[in-house]
């Protein structure tokens with residue numbers, strides 16, 4: 001059994017954060033473990049409050065796992081503060097476990113999940129240790145201090161992130177003006193790149209899409225799947241989870257983690273160039 005870890009915030013509403021990650025891990029046959037960085041009082045309508053966990057206790061959770069389990073992949077989600085980021089980065093130094101960093105910054109409702117002052121720590125302390133980083137367009141803009149409006153801007157932003165030492169950058173194109181397709185752009189350190197296109201699902205139930213995508217990627221990487229295949233399978237997982245989204249709650253409902261196992265054979269991802 002492959003064992004993977006999510007280092008993220010708890011979403012009491014169950015659609016994002018630790019809860020989305022563990023549901024995804026379960027569906028993909030890996031054993032999920034967790035380090036909780038913050039509690040959120042949250043539902044499909046928004047984040048009411050955030051309670052960060054003390055650094056020393058985050059450290060204890062992480063070391064409890066490292067001492068007992070042969071972890072095969074780790075992901076990070078909501079990290080909230082520069083202190084928490086530095087704690088995780090320090091614990092990750094000298095580990096050779098693949099690290100997937102989802103640079104969560106702002107919730108769908110606009111609430112802060114990463115303090116402004118923590119962006120530098122994310123760039124300087126954690127990204128150099130990352131195997132894969134998965135920003136959406138606003139996150140990539142914040143991390144690179146560049147405006148992104150075209151595919152050529154995406155390429156420049158990815159190059160700037162690769163220069164920090166990240167092995168692979170996936171920029172999720174959900175915020176580009178494209179009503180028909182959801183296109184993500186993948187860039188590797190060795191210069192290779194490709195795009196992944198699926199049909200855009202018209203739904204408001206997209207709570208936790210970023211968390212679920214990066215958790216699926218972590219599960220496939222943890223299962224030792226080759227990285228390019230893992231990225232495409234994770235795109236299939238999130239496409240099916242959004243297609244079969246759940247209308248629960250009064251706001252932005254969650255995605256459906258059960259859909260992939262049922263429908264994976266029928267999901268098409270079109271691979272293209274990044275021009």
Ligand SMILES: Nc1ncnc2c1ncn2[C@@H]1O[C@H](COP(=O)(O)OP(=O)(O)OP(=O)(O)O)[C@@H](O)[C@H]1O
Nearest residue numbers: 136137172173174175182199200201209210213238
């Ligand atoms: N409506 C949608 N239909 C199909 N895929 C989507 C949709 N919304 C997001 N995705 C995909 O879900 C994955 C996670 O996207 P994520 O939500 O983190 O980023 P985004 O789409 O760029 O931003 P946001 O959803 O915050 O507008 C990506 O693969 C993205 O392309």
Ligand SMILES: Cc1ncc(COP(=O)(O)O)c(N)n1
Nearest residue numbers: 009016017078208209210211
């Ligand atoms: C605890 C927590 N972590 C992350 C998100 C972001 O969710 P999304 O995946 O929709 O960007 C969230 N709303 N809450």
